[in-house]
Amino acid sequence: MLLLAAESSRRLAEKAAVGYARPLFLFPTTVFESQLQKSLKRWIRSGGDLGDRLHSVADLSVRSTRDAYRVCAALDHAKAMLPTEREAREMVSTPLHVVTGLFQEVKTEAAYRVLSQKGLPILNEVVQESLYGGRFIPGQDILFILKVMAAYRFRPVVRHLAAALRKELEPDHYLWPVLFAHFAEPDHPQALALVEKLGHALPPRSPGIGLLHLGNVLAERAQIFRHPFSAELGRERLGALLSGDESILWEDAMAATTALAFVDPNWRPELLDLARQHGHPRVRLEAQGVQALEGHGGAASDRVMNELLDHAKNPRYSRQAVRLLRRAGAESTIPGELEAAEFQALADLSEHLENTGRFPGPPDDLQLFDTRSLCWPPALGESICSLCEFRYRQDDGQEAAKGMALVNGHVTVYMEQAINHLNVDDLYAFFCFYEATLASVDEVNVTECIARGRTLLNRHHLAVAESKA
Numbered sequence: 001m002l003l004l005a006a007e008s009s010r011r012l013a014e015k016a017a018v019g020y021a022r023p024l025f026l027f028p029t030t031v032f033e034s035q036l037q038k039s040l041k042r043w044i045r046s047g048g049d050l051g052d053r054l055h056s057v058a059d060l061s062v063r064s065t066r067d068a069y070r071v072c073a074a075l076d077h078a079k080a081m082l083p084t085e086r087e088a089r090e091m092v093s094t095p096l097h098v099v100t101g102l103f104q105e106v107k108t109e110a111a112y113r114v115l116s117q118k119g120l121p122i123l124n125e126v127v128q129e130s131l132y133g134g135r136f137i138p139g140q141d142i143l144f145i146l147k148v149m150a151a152y153r154f155r156p157v158v159r160h161l162a163a164a165l166r167k168e169l170e171p172d173h174y175l176w177p178v179l180f181a182h183f184a185e186p187d188h189p190q191a192l193a194l195v196e197k198l199g200h201a202l203p204p205r206s207p208g209i210g211l212l213h214l215g216n217v218l219a220e221r222a223q224i225f226r227h228p229f230s231a232e233l234g235r236e237r238l239g240a241l242l243s244g245d246e247s248i249l250w251e252d253a254m255a256a257t258t259a260l261a262f263v264d265p266n267w268r269p270e271l272l273d274l275a276r277q278h279g280h281p282r283v284r285l286e287a288q289g290v291q292a293l294e295g296h297g298g299a300a301s302d303r304v305m306n307e308l309l310d311h312a313k314n315p316r317y318s319r320q321a322v323r324l325l326r327r328a329g330a331e332s333t334i335p336g337e338l339e340a341a342e343f344q345a346l347a348d349l350s351e352h353l354e355n356t357g358r359f360p361g362p363p364d365d366l367q368l369f370d371t372r373s374l375c376w377p378p379a380l381g382e383s384i385c386s387l388c389e390f391r392y393r394q395d396d397g398q399e400a401a402k403g404m405a406l407v408n409g410h411v412t413v414y415m416e417q418a419i420n421h422l423n424v425d426d427l428y429a430f431f432c433f434y435e436a437t438l439a440s441v442d443e444v445n446v447t448e449c450i451a452r453g454r455t456l457l458n459r460h461h462l463a464v465a466e467s468k469a
Helices: 002-017 035-046 050-055 065-080 085-089 096-106 109-131 140-150 157-166 173-183 191-198 205-220 230-242 250-263 265-276 281-294 298-312 318-327 341-355 425-434 446-468
Strands: 367-378 379-392 399-406 411-414
Touching: 035 050, 035 065, 050 096, 065 096, 065 109, 065 281, 096 109, 109 140, 109 157, 109 250, 140 173, 157 191, 191 298, 191 341, 205 250, 230 250, 230 265, 250 265, 250 281, 265 281, 281 298, 281 318, 298 318, 318 341, 318 367, 341 367, 341 379, 341 399, 341 411, 367 425, 367 446, 379 425, 399 425, 411 425, 425 446
Parallel strands: none
Antiparallel strands: 367 379, 379 399, 399 411
16 A cells, blocks of 8 residues: 555656646545545546536535545536536536535534635635636626635635625625625634725625624624724615615614614614614614613613513513613613523524514414423433424414424424324424434324334433433
C-alpha cells in the first residue's frame, strides 16, 4: 500500500509538471464507498441528470472526508460543464445547484473542513466568473452559492453580495431574506461589515427586507449603534411596510414595527400610529413593545405594561410579549409560572402551528391534557412530554380545524379524528410510534400504532432501568 501511495504521488507530480490546471481528487478503490460517493462518481463518469441520481440515495449526509472530497470533485466537474442560458432554462435544477446543496448536508467537523478548504474556493471561482466576468450562470444558483458562503462564514461573501445587489440579481427571490438570516447567527464575523456596507444605500425589495430583519437582530443585541433604516430612505421604506397593503407579509410589517425602537424618535410617532392600526395582532403587540420603551410612568405607561403582561400569560403570544418586556427592562414583572413545563408546552405548540404556514396564526383554543416524564424512545432518553389539543375557529365561531399534539421540545401534530376518543396512556403510545416512524408513515393504523408504541415504551423503560442499575 505504501508503494502504491508513493507511485500515486509520483504520478501526480508528473501530471502537475505537464500543466494540469485543476486539482485532481483521487480515491483509493479498496476503501468502502458510501452511496453518495458512488452516485457522484457515476455522474462524473457517465453524466445524466444529477438530481435524479441523488434522488435514489437514501442518505445524502456528508459525513466522512471521503464524502467531502467526492463532493468537491463533483463540484469541479459541474463548474467545467456549466450550461448555456438556453440549456439552463430547460433544467429543473442545474448540476451546480444540486452539488452546492450538498454543502448543507455536512454532519462532521472533518467533512466541514474539507468543504471549507477545497470546495469554497471552487464556488468562489464560479461567483467571480458570474459577477465580475460576465459569464452566464443562473441568478438563483449564484444566490444559493452566496447563501452557502454566508453559512460557512466565507470572508469574500460581503463583497460578492454587494456586487450581486449592484447587478440587481433576482431582486424578488425568496432566498434573499434566508441569506441575510445567516448573518444574524451569533458572532457571525461578517455581520457588522455587511450592515456597514449596505446601510448607506438600502437595497430594494427582497434584499431590503432581509437587511431589515438583520438590522433588528443586531440592534436588539446592541451590536450596532445605528440601525440601517435610520435615515430618511429607511423612514419611507418602513412607512410603506406599515401601510396596510395586503400584499405585504405581516412578518415584514412586524419587522418594520420592531425597527421603530431603534430609529429617530422624532419620526417614530407617525409610524407607530400605523403599526397600532395594523390588521395583524402580532404587529399591534409589537407596537405596544415600542410604546413600553417610551414609557415615563403614569396611567398610559402602566396600561401598556399591564397589557404586555396579559399577553405574556397567554401561550398564544407569550414568547413575543416576554421578549418585549425584557427589552423594556421589566423582566422582574414576568411571572415565574410562565417557565413551567406545562405552559411552555402550550407556547411551543402555538409557535409551531403558526410557523408551519398551514394555519392563519396561533390556534384559537389550546388545552393541556397531561404532562409527565417518560423514557421516550424517539428522544433516546428521558423526556418531559405533554399532550395538548388545539382548535381553529371560523369567524362565526364554528370549528374549522382540530388536532392533537405531543410536545417534548419537539412538536408532533396529528389532525385526524381517529385518536380523539383515546385515553391518555393510549395517546402516549400512539405518539411514541407515530413520532418514531413519521417519515415513513403513509396510512396510519391507530390500533397498530398504539400496540407498537407500547412495546417501544416498555422496551425503552427496561433498557433505561437496567443501565441505571
